Amino acid sequence: MSKPAEDFLSVLNSRSQDIFRKIVERYLDTGSPVGSRDLSRMLQGGLSPASVRNVMADLEDLGLIAAPHTSAGRAPTQEGLRFFVDAMLEVGAVNEAERSQIAQSIEGQRRGQVEDVLTEASQLLSGLSQGAGVVIATKADLVLRHLEFVRLDANRAMAILVGQDGQVENRIMETPAGLTSSALTQAGNYIAHHVVGRTLAEARKVLAAQRAEQRAELDELTQRLVDAGIATLSQDSPGSQPTVIVRGRANLINDAMASDELSRMRQLFDELESKDGLLDLLGDAEKAQGVRIFIGSENKLFSLSGSSVILSPYKDANDKVVGVLGVIGPTRLNYARIVPVVDYTAHVITAMMARKR
Secondary structure, three states, rough: OOOHHHHHHHOOOHHHHHHHHHHHHOOOHHHEEOOOOHHHHHOOOOOOOOHHHHHHHHHOOOOOEEEEOOOOEEEOOHHHHHHHHOOOOOOOOOOHHHHHHHHHHHOOOOOOOOHHHHHHHHHHHHHOOOOEEEEEOOOOOOOEEEEEEEOOOOEHHHHEEOOOOEEEEEEEEEEEOOOOHHHHHHHHHHHHHHHHHEEEEHHHHHHHHHHHHHHHHHHHHHHHHHHHHHHHHOOOOOOOOOOEEEEEHHHHHHOHHHOHHHHHHHHHHHHHHHHHHHHHHHHHHOOOOOOOEEEHOOOOOOOOOOOOOEEEEEOOOOOOOOEEEEEEOOOOHHHHHHHHHHHHHHHHHHHHHHOOO
C-alpha cells in the first residue's frame, strides 16, 4: 500500500521536489529514464551532475525512483507515480475543441439505446487518449413504458416489457389452467396501469401493496395471473452481470512489446470480458467522488498488466451510480490531460441519462 503523500512532502525540500518532478515529467513524455547530466541541464538553478546524483540517491532510498533494468538513468516507481499524482499533478480544463467533440459525439447517439451511447463514449475516450477506452455498466433497472401479455399456448404466456429507452425484454410465464383471453387481457391491463412509468423494482413494490385491493376487484383466475405477473417482474433481467465495452485495444498492443508484456495485456482483456472483479470496481465507484486513478498493482483487476487506469463514475436520472468509464493505458499516461477528459465525458453521459428518463 502506498504511503500518504504527506509523508514524502515532509522529507523532500523544494530542490528534491523539483528534481523528482522533472524525472516524472520526462518519463511521462518519453517513457525513458533520465540521468543526472540531463537533469542538470534541465534545472534552472545550475546544479552540477554530482549534486543531482546525491538528490537522486535520496529519492531512490525513499522508493520514489529506480533504475529500470541496466539503465544509468532513473524513472519513477509505482510509488513515485502515486505520490506525483496525489501531490504534484496539475490538472487543467478540457479545451474547447475536445469539449465540443465529446458533446457532439455523445449527442449524436442521444436517440439510440443506452448501449449505443456507452459504446460511442468508449470509442471516443480511446481516440482522445491513444489508450483503450472502457465502460463498465450495471444492468440498468428497466423503466417501463409498455407491458402486455401474449398467449403462447394453453399453459404459457409471454410478458413483453418495453423500457423508456427502447429496451425490450420478453419473459415466459406459466398461466393458470382454464385461462381465458379476456382474463389475460384484464390482468395485463391491471398490471400495466400500476407499473408503466416505474422501474421493475418500484413496480414490484406497488403491486405487492395492491394485493388486498386486487382480491376485491379481480376474479380468482385473474388474481392468480396477476400474482404470476408479479413473479415474472421479480425475475432478474437477462444479462444482469455488468456490461463491459472496450475500444482501442490495439493502442495497447504493439510490435515492440516483450512477450511477457503482451501476455499480461491479453490476460487483462480476458479478465474484463469474464467480468471478474467488475462488481468490486463498481462498488468502489459508488463510494468515489469524481475521478479515480489506479496505477499498476493498486487494483487487482489491472495489476497483472501493469497498466494505469483512470475511471470516473456516471449516474442515472435518480442520481445513482450505474457505471464507470475511463481509459486504460501504460503507466506513463498523460494524466494531466486525460483526467479532465474522463471527468467531462462522465458528466456528459450523466446529463444524457437524466434526459432519457
